[in-house]
Amino acid sequence: xxxxxxDISSNKSNPYQRDLFSQLKSYLRELYRYRWLTITVAYSExxxxxxxxxxxxxxxxxxxxxxxxCYVFLIKVLGRGGPRNGVPFPLFIFVGILPxxxxxxxxxxxxxxxxxxxGPISQIRFPILTLIFALFIYQTLLFLASLxxxxxxxxxxxxxxxxNWLYWPLIFFxxxxxxxxxxxxxTAFSVFVPDISKFLPFILRLWFYGSPILWDMDMxxxxxxxxxxxxxxxxxxxxxxxxxxxxxxxxxxxDIHSLLCWLLVLIFLAALSMIFxxxxxxxxARFL
Amino acid sequence: MxxxxxxxxxxxxxxxxxxxxxxxxxxxxxxxxxxxxxxxxISTIRGRTDLFWALKDVNFVLxxxxxxxxxxxxxxxxxxxxxxxxQIIFPDCGMISINGDVSAFLSxxxxxxxxxxxxxxxxxxxxxxxxxxxxxxxxVPDIEEFxxxxxxxxxxxxxxxxxxxxxxxxxxATSVNPDILIMDEVxxxxxxxxxxxxATRISEFMDTARAIVIATHNMQQALNLAxxxxxxxxxxxxxxxxxxxxxxxxxDFISKIRNDPxxxxxxxxxx
Numbered sequence: 001x002x003x004x005x006x007d008i009s010s011n012k013s014n015p016y017q018r019d020l021f022s023q024l025k026s027y028l029r030e031l032y033r034y035r036w037l038t039i040t041v042a043y044s045e046x047x048x049x050x051x052x053x054x055x056x057x058x059x060x061x062x063x064x065x066x067x068x069x070c071y072v073f074l075i076k077v078l079g080r081g082g083p084r085n086g087v088p089f090p091l092f093i094f095v096g097i098l099p100x101x102x103x104x105x106x107x108x109x110x111x112x113x114x115x116x117x118x119g120p121i122s123q124i125r126f127p128i129l130t131l132i133f134a135l136f137i138y139q140t141l142l143f144l145a146s147l148x149x150x151x152x153x154x155x156x157x158x159x160x161x162x163x164n165w166l167y168w169p170l171i172f173f174x175x176x177x178x179x180x181x182x183x184x185x186x187t188a189f190s191v192f193v194p195d196i197s198k199f200l201p202f203i204l205r206l207w208f209y210g211s212p213i214l215w216d217m218d219m220x221x222x223x224x225x226x227x228x229x230x231x232x233x234x235x236x237x238x239x240x241x242x243x244x245x246x247x248x249x250x251x252x253x254x255d256i257h258s259l260l261c262w263l264l265v266l267i268f269l270a271a272l273s274m275i276f277x278x279x280x281x282x283x284x285a286r287f288l
Numbered sequence: 289m290x291x292x293x294x295x296x297x298x299x300x301x302x303x304x305x306x307x308x309x310x311x312x313x314x315x316x317x318x319x320x321x322x323x324x325x326x327x328x329x330i331s332t333i334r335g336r337t338d339l340f341w342a343l344k345d346v347n348f349v350l351x352x353x354x355x356x357x358x359x360x361x362x363x364x365x366x367x368x369x370x371x372x373x374x375q376i377i378f379p380d381c382g383m384i385s386i387n388g389d390v391s392a393f394l395s396x397x398x399x400x401x402x403x404x405x406x407x408x409x410x411x412x413x414x415x416x417x418x419x420x421x422x423x424x425x426x427x428v429p430d431i432e433e434f435x436x437x438x439x440x441x442x443x444x445x446x447x448x449x450x451x452x453x454x455x456x457x458x459x460x461a462t463s464v465n466p467d468i469l470i471m472d473e474v475x476x477x478x479x480x481x482x483x484x485x486x487a488t489r490i491s492e493f494m495d496t497a498r499a500i501v502i503a504t505h506n507m508q509q510a511l512n513l514a515x516x517x518x519x520x521x522x523x524x525x526x527x528x529x530x531x532x533x534x535x536x537x538x539x540d541f542i543s544k545i546r547n548d549p550x551x552x553x554x555x556x557x558x559x
Contacts, residue, residue, distance in 0.1 A: 033418055034415075034418055035420075036415050036419065036420045036421055036424075037415040037416060037418070040411055040412055040415040041412070041415070044401055044404055044408060044412055047403070047404060047408065048401060048403050048404065051403050051404070051444075052403060117399060118399070119395075119399020119400075120399050120416045121376075122371075122376060122394075123374075123376065123392060123394045123395060123399075124374070124376065124392055124416050124417060125374065125375040125376055126416055126417075126418065282378050283378070285371065285376045285377050286314065286377055
């Protein structure tokens with residue numbers, strides 16, 4: 001039986017269907033079909049990250065611990081930074097720096113993702129969004145491993161689990177959505193505008209200083225002009241990191257109303273970002 | 289330059305591959321034309337474009353059981369055509385109808401990961417081809433048997449020789465039973481014994497596959513395998529038909545171009 005032009009077989013989507021809805025539907029079907037690819041790539045990334053080192057998976061826990069020790073050294077030895085709202089400064093930073101490293105590792109990984117997998121992309125057709133999901137899963141597993149260190153440190157400082165810790169999955173979900181919103185355009189732009197890889201470190205550094213990692217929102221509110229204050233509040237990382245600190249350090253529940261608002265906004269933005277990527281990924285092979 | 293979008297108009301028939309008025313444009317990197325904002329700006333002001341047609345007005349139909357060998361010089365457009373057939377690159381104009389599952393084998397391995405073992409790379413490569421865990425488990429014994437890499441499949445691929453990588457890559461690509469098989473030069477890899485086994489496997493595919501498309505520079509191989517020859521030069525089909533006639537025309541062209549470097553300017557082309 002003849003099939004439509006430019007397809008292809010019954011189990012693959014037609015890349016030339018113009019109707020956006022049916023294009024998305026068939027793309028989602030293909031994403032499901034390639035679910036094993038997502039798992040395999042994430043697993044191979046995890047293996048690749050430790051296979052060369054004799055200490056292997058121990059590095060998942062050593063890296064965050066060494067990071068903490070660096071900040072302890074910075075604060076204790078150089079004598080900068082007193083307690084923040086009664087919280088020891090290294091701990092205050094540690095709660096913020098771990099999610100931050102998760103975020104930037106995902107974004108940096110996205111900027112090199114297509115060149116890293118240029119072999120398969122230029123030789124075979126598959127939904128490239130699977131690679132973004134694989135990158136996200138791989139970095140998220142590393143982040144979750146680092147939480148073991150974080151919880152151990154919290155317990156060592158006598159910060160015991162409380163009912164507010166139950167909000168953590170919700171904050172984590174909103175944070176994941178933010179990352180999944182950023183990754184597709186960064187990946188796509190890294191193909192079409194390679195200069196993005198030069199800009200990215202500066203943009204991330206600016207974002208680092210503009211986010212409550214080394215400082216908190218109370219400081220921003222007291223020191224900044226109203227315009228800058230609005231800018232800082234519009235930074236979704238500010239809200240997410242403040243929420244992490246509220247539940248883990250201050251035994252406070254996060255601002256649920258704002259959290260849900262961000263959740264809805266980010267669901268919408270993540271969907272838009274992925275639709276943009278699906279539209280663009282067809283031309284990646286031409287640029288490789 | 290405006291591009292013509294492909295249409296969704298159906299081409300009747302049940303032929304494995306139907307290509308109609310296919311055209312592909314690429315950015316011209318010739319004469320040091322690396323992409324830059326300044327170059328783009330100047331081109332826009334002058335109303336010019338850095339694009340050129342890598343393939344234009346390509347028309348052909350492959351019937352069930354056809355083995356098409358594509359010949360032509362480097363840069364003629366062979367690999368581009370294979371990539372379009374494998375749906376990796378999408379055309380700027382024209383229509384393609386492909387009926388059946390396609391397996392493409394365009395270079396040595398789907399980007400093997402050097403640190404990972406042969407088995408891990410089998411898993412990864414087959415996952416890129418859309419296989420699920422159960423399906424991978426089914427074909428792994430065949431890959432083990434055909435590649436004959438034995439215990440080396442447990443070793444990281446970075447320690448493999450080029451021939452071993454070729455064995456693994458070919459074994460993975462041909463472990464599936466695609467309706468349409470697309471290959472680029474790759475059966476010239478490996479030692480003599482492996483090349484013979486590759487040729488045998490290709491022959492087996494000829495019995496089962498709906499169509500095979502191979503790009504090659506080996507004229508003897510083309511004559512042995514092909515039911516049709518396509519000679520591409522400058523992005524256009526110069527000849528399509530009987531293998532013996534096609535090879536003779538191409539070899540005549542090569543000998544003429546050796547004597548007269550400007551001979552190819554007289555050929556019909558797109559560039």
